[in-house]
Amino acid sequence: MHNPQLNKHGELQHLLTLDGLPREVITAILDHAAPFTEVAEREVKKLPLLRGKSIFNLFFENSTRTRTTFEIAAKRLTADVVNLNVSTSSTAKGESLLDTVDNLCAMNADMFVVRHAASGAPVLIAQHLEATGRDHIHVINAGDGRHAHPTQGLLDMYTIRHYKRDFGNLSVAIVGDVLHSRVARSQIAALTILGVPDVRVIAPKTLLPTGIEKMGVRTFNDMREGLREVDVVMMLRLQNERMAGALLPTPQEYYKVWGLTPEKLALARKNAIVMHPGPLNRGIEIDSAVADGAQAVILPQVTFGIAVRMAVMSLLAGQ
């Protein structure tokens, strides 16, 4: 089957989703990210790889951390970065997504980093570029609807590999609002591709998409059962802004049953790490004592995220 992310040589042309990517491609990105972590320690925090390239951050949905880390990653590679904020852009005046893209192509864009509330928007842009013969322009999905957030999935894998060295023997639990989470989908895809033997999903039934077992995970509706002996706990953010209707009781009740407290974390392995993609809802999905505790690697995730995004950008631009 044709994978629209790969060019005819099997190299990564766009990064749209981790689903269906060969393990070697994911491993190569993680390997390339490692030397980029050292750049932040230099006197001059810059590499000349993307000098003279124009990267457009197209954020049709709010984001601070992801947009900022993409921006820093591009700037550390010496690219010129333009941030387009949707609330002040032409889209608000009625311009279509592809017209916006065409206009930016006319300004000689080399890469688009796209965040959109609609699943599939980055794929649409990539197909449009291919159909119009502009295959020198690359697209990175920075999160689309409930579909995928591949760079988050990659930085999570980088973090796990950094602390656990190897994926071969791990038990990993993904906890929380899986239903609305593109992060969870990218995490599950990456974990299974990299060969993690035990991937668990822990969530209330109302926040668990039907048929998720087909992705190769075990589901749990009880945190105490699901967290037992895991090596990695990946918390998800409770996405209040995507909740329509009565999927949940009050936040206080959610915290009581589904919040990660030190007492629940004690059921995991003693050296288990706790991850969270941010932003944190303290006192809802995670207790402050855990978020600020010795097992949390939430801030290293942010730092690694820059190196991983540098690796993705430099691999794409070099094809």
Place this chain on the structure above:
Amino acid sequence: MQLPDAETLCRQLAEQIRPNFQPNTVLIGIRTGGEWLARRLHTLLGLKGAPGAIDISFYRDDYGARGLHGRPQRADIPFSIEDAAVILVDDVLYTGRTTRAALNEVFDFGRPASVELAVLVDRGGRELPIAARYCAHILPEPLPASQNLQLEQAEDGNLFLRLVDA
């Protein structure tokens, strides 16, 4: 073509460097061959600590045409570059483009007092105004572009030169 013995060249190169060695002199090898050579020179010169090592993959001038390939490693410079007398160490000097990339990379770590270049072999074919201050061997005839001269390390740790088709 009979290639010279790399271990002999290493000792000759160390003796060229020795009289000019200053208290603030540091060695930085360009991966991979230059890193082996820098470690060898370090031992021959009786220096303490470890030499620096850089991987110029991120500074290559042909990234636009060739992209990233191989497996770049992180730079490892365990000392301050500021006001140091840097000797860049590479196995083979050819077009000079690697040296240029290495110069750019070194300056991203600070402002050295000076930078010199030490190479085992000059194979000719320069495309940039770059010359080595220390050079153990100059090939009598420049090598054709179809051939690569490279330093390799045997299993017993000994260094040797090898000619391969590019």
